[in-house]
Amino acid sequence: MVPGTEVSARVRAAELSLAGRSAVVTGASRGIGYAIAAALTAAGVRTWLIARNADRLHTAARALGSHAFTHPCDVSDGDAVARAASDIAEALDGAPDFVINNAGLFPLMSIEATSVDTFEDTMNVNVVAPFRVVRAFLGDMRTRGTGHIVTIGSVADRTTFPENGAYAASKHAQRAFHEVLRQELRGSGVRATLVSPSPTDTDIWDPVDPDNRDGFPPRALMLRPDDVADAVLWSLTRPVHVNVDELRVSHS
Numbered sequence: 001m002v003p004g005t006e007v008s009a010r011v012r013a014a015e016l017s018l019a020g021r022s023a024v025v026t027g028a029s030r031g032i033g034y035a036i037a038a039a040l041t042a043a044g045v046r047t048w049l050i051a052r053n054a055d056r057l058h059t060a061a062r063a064l065g066s067h068a069f070t071h072p073c074d075v076s077d078g079d080a081v082a083r084a085a086s087d088i089a090e091a092l093d094g095a096p097d098f099v100i101n102n103a104g105l106f107p108l109m110s111i112e113a114t115s116v117d118t119f120e121d122t123m124n125v126n127v128v129a130p131f132r133v134v135r136a137f138l139g140d141m142r143t144r145g146t147g148h149i150v151t152i153g154s155v156a157d158r159t160t161f162p163e164n165g166a167y168a169a170s171k172h173a174q175r176a177f178h179e180v181l182r183q184e185l186r187g188s189g190v191r192a193t194l195v196s197p198s199p200t201d202t203d204i205w206d207p208v209d210p211d212n213r214d215g216f217p218p219r220a221l222m223l224r225p226d227d228v229a230d231a232v233l234w235s236l237t238r239p240v241h242v243n244v245d246e247l248r249v250s251h252s
């Protein structure tokens, strides 16, 4: 036997199997969230898709088949998140195995041009909402001693760019929250991963039109949503004693 293969075979055998598990993905009607939901449902995970536009959400879920469920919800609305979390926990008899905090806003404008409302909305959706979702399920995960919370960060959770006042502030805060969560969960059986993509070709770029604007990568040189979903799935399927703390993903 080639040295090392016995160990890697053991590690592979310990990889977490996804079939029969459950997940919640916020912002799952399109873009990165939809790709994550598609990867999870294809792996046999019963997946609750969350987004505001109910029609679009139902259409997305229908395309994913019988493992996809929907709960239209504005994650910046505390009562709506509480209702969604309670309905999902009731359907599952507890917290889902995986929570993917993905919904996010990306305002691109100078600080002078950023209204207080825009700044607050960005902080609400990108920072407060993931906190709400985590808070709704964490107690149950801790008691059970299993679970995995994935936060979709961004290159802007470590780097700052002009016109990113609200976005970079929110993504830096999101990363800080993830890091505290990861430290507090150490040894609990509940895992926490931050996946931080570089620009990814989704509708979020439509208002920016990066193909015709200096300073941005053209869409053809961006990641694809599936690339980010692959990173999420890889982190979820590591053996249970492995916590993938942070994955930074960029176009080669």
Ligand SMILES: NC(=O)c1ccc[n+]([C@@H]2O[C@H](COP(=O)([O-])OP(=O)(O)OC[C@H]3O[C@@H](n4cnc5c(N)ncnc54)[C@H](OP(=O)(O)O)[C@@H]3O)[C@@H](O)[C@H]2O)c1
Residues within 6 Å of the ligand: 026, 027, 028, 029, 030, 031, 032, 033, 050, 051, 052, 053, 054, 056, 073, 074, 075, 076, 102, 103, 104, 105, 106, 125, 152, 153, 154, 155, 196, 197, 198, 199, 200, 201, 202, 203, 204, 205
């Ligand atoms: N695309 C990139 O270049 C890139 C790079 C790094 C990180 N990211 C991060 O990746 C995540 C997803 O980005 P994306 O590019 O896939 O975005 P996207 O294509 O604009 O999709 C955003 C999703 O979030 C939902 N959403 C937005 N606000 C919501 C709210 N208040 N409540 C519930 N759902 C809401 C949207 O549906 P509704 O509008 O129907 O609610 C949609 O399903 C974000 O956190 C973003 O910061 C993106």
